Amino acid sequence: MGLFNRFSGGLLWLAVIALCSEAALGRILETLNCTQSSVAFNGQCGRALDGNTARNYGRNSCTHTKQQPRPWWQATLKNVSRVKAIRIFNRGDCCAERLNSFTVQVDGRVCAVHKSAKPFDVKKLACNMNGRVVRIVNTGGTILTLCEVQIIGWPVRPPGSCRKAKAQLLIKKLQLAKKQLKRGIRNARTAFTKAAKAIRQQQKKQMPLRRTCEHSVGTFACPKGYTVSIQQAMYGRQSTKFCPRGRLSARTNCAAKKALAIAKSRCRGRQSCQVPARNSIFGDPCPGTFKYLQISYRCVQRPGQVRNRLKAVRRRYRSSKRQLMAQFRAKKIGLKAKIVTEKRRYKRCIGGMSCQGGQSRALKQALAQEQQRHKTALANAQRAKTSELAGVAGKRIVTKPETRTCENHVQSITCPAGYVIKLLSVFYGRKDAASCPHPQIRTIKCQARNAVVKVRAACDGKQSCKLQSSNSVFGDPCPGTYKYMLVRHSCQMTDAKLKAVRAAVDARYRSTVARLGKQHLAKTGPKLHPAAAAEHRKPATTAGLDYGSSETKAPKSKAKRSPVRQGEEIAERNREAQCSVANQTSQ
Structure with a gap:
């Protein structure tokens, strides 16, 4: 080792x-x-x-x-x-x-x-x-x-990349150890499953068919830990091939009715048993015929023994799993300590501690505080975006209060821009005498059937519509009674409106992340490293390369990086520039 x-x-x-x-x-x-x-x-x-x-x-x-x-x-x-x-x-x-x-x-x-x-x-x-x-x-x-x-x-x-490369290799080694742990546990689980399956398959053993001629005693035995289980039993004669006795074995269609129950009662729960083939035990199903006893049985393990064997196999599996976990934990502790050491050395170079002959502790703390502030600002921007999107989802469907329209009047339904109407319920008839009072009221219990179905096509999916409360639209459910119409509806946001709102939220979020990235770059760049100020003021390398022509991205460029990741990369590139400028100055 x-x-x-x-x-x-x-x-x-x-x-x-x-x-x-x-x-x-x-x-x-x-x-x-x-x-x-x-x-x-x-x-x-x-x-x-x-x-x-x-x-x-x-x-x-x-x-x-x-x-x-x-x-x-x-x-x-x-x-x-x-x-x-x-x-x-x-x-x-x-x-x-x-x-x-x-x-x-x-x-x-x-x-x-x-x-x-x-x-x-x-x-x-x-x-x-x-x-x-x-x-x-x-x-x-x-x-x-x-x-x-x-x-x-x-x-x-960049400076410190060797430390970073070593830390990455150690991380890969830790990931390999995790894979080996999973593979070992999977192999132990497979071995346990096979062993348990073999135990269950050995729980029952089919024994060969046994025949005993009349006036003899049949012995049926099983190995240690098994008991006899009678499956079939026949006392009589079904063929002339077995126990022949000349004319006494000519009849071949007789069998005792209770042979199976008698054989089971003599062998139930025993490792071995004896069953005599006699008329005194089974009766005489065919007088004058020489008979034989034919029994088919299996050897069945005792339930307690099967449980004990399964428990033993399960204990071995758990012991192997614990051993593998203990080995992995020991290796993980050692590798993590090495990874932390290499990352700490790498951060020292990126922070300027070893690139420029050592910097002040206050400067290092200021850089760490600014990095933490930037991460907190990015997290707050993400939370604000999530909260705003949740508010948009809550405003997607707005339920309006119920409106009442008396007979022979028209009701106008309108939703805001970007919303469409969805009828929830429509009632036409009369429920009480207080609503839309009129001298012609013969009944207060009448209602037009399928009222919402009759007017749904006129309003659903539209920003505004008009509904007429009249018998010509709904029919007359109660002739001679002055009726009214009750309408409940909701305004639902259209897909185009929802997409536009989400795009606006995403644009605000991206703008915030870009602004935070520029602020972070300004604070961690020229202020902490004056020598790097000229490097930051240089135009981008790709500036002047855009010829105003159409652009076609490769398939790999379709996976866009998140704004948070872009902000982190800006800070990382700034730190690498600090180290490179410091190295050039020292050389």
Whole structure:
């Protein structure tokens, strides 16, 4: 075990060294999204990053732009990286001359130029430039087609990334330990299930059929821990093959009626029993015929013994589970302590404690307080958004009070903008004499049937409508009586209105998060690190790269990051800039 730990520890350090060192050969860098100047024939920009190096457009592997001057394709890397080279796969089925002249740019700066009269199949161009946005511009044609683009290099790691990489490896090791724990518990559970199933299957054993000739005694026995259970019993004769006695065995259609009950009474609850094959016990079902006793039985375990065996198996399963949990807890405690140590060392560098020869404790505390304040503000914004959305859901349906309209009058029903009418109940007739008083009242108990059905089409789904209280609409439920109409309705918010309200809430929330992110960046950047102020005032790297053309995102860019995550990333990038500026100053 000690040798294995030393071996695994050596592998861990080798992995950390590999992560922290810049490989001379580089690797294919990961991208977040891509864009291009236009799209034609469904040639999306993501086809150049899908890993499919087929050079035939019919295999859905190549991009395609519309015919336009200086078409371009652009990809955004996951991190700021050292772009060492670009490998481009040209179209092979036709039109390869479209890439006879093009340039490669990194963050708006030209790093490679290709110009040739002869088309190529696969071209690798050296770049050796730091940046995040890689663009290919066709300078000699009007259509750009790329079958695959491989950006080769390595990420430019910020200070403290080695500590962060080691902490990430330790976290992966902890996750692996969790998987091993789940696998061990699952295997123990499977073994327990199989053992319990085997015990239940052994609970009953079918024994061979036994026959005993007349005047003999049949013995029926079971192993230790089992009892005899008689299934079938026959005393008489059913065949001439068994216990033959010449003419005495010629009759084959006789059997004692109570043979099964007698056999069961002699063997119930016993490990072994004897049943004599005699007329004195079973009676004589066929006088003058030599008979035999035929019994089929099973050996059944005692219930208490089955329970004890199942309990023993369950105890072994629980003991194995406890042992696995104890091993995992011990490993978890050790790994978590190491993870906390590495994260603490990483935060020291990000906070400037080891980047600039040590900073004051007050400055470190101010940064921590600002980070906590920013997290609290983001959480409050999220809670406000949730509360506002809950209030919108509560106002989606507004029930109005009941209205009364006397006979031969018209009632107008109106809902606010963005709401439609939903009739809940309609009554036409008379319930009392006080409502809509009139000299012609013969009865106060009359009502038109299906009144709501008759007028629902006139109002449901509309913002306003008019209902006439008359016999021509509802019929006359009580002739000679002056009637009235009672209407209950609700105003329901339309889907378009609900979508617009939710969009407005989401827009306010995003605006708040962006504002908080800018405030946090301003407080943790120039004020805490004056040397980084010039870095923050620089324009964005991608500024000036927007040519006003249409943009087509790769499939990966559809999963948008949340505003909270965006705010956290802004703060993280600011801290990394602080460390990098401090390192440059110290050097």
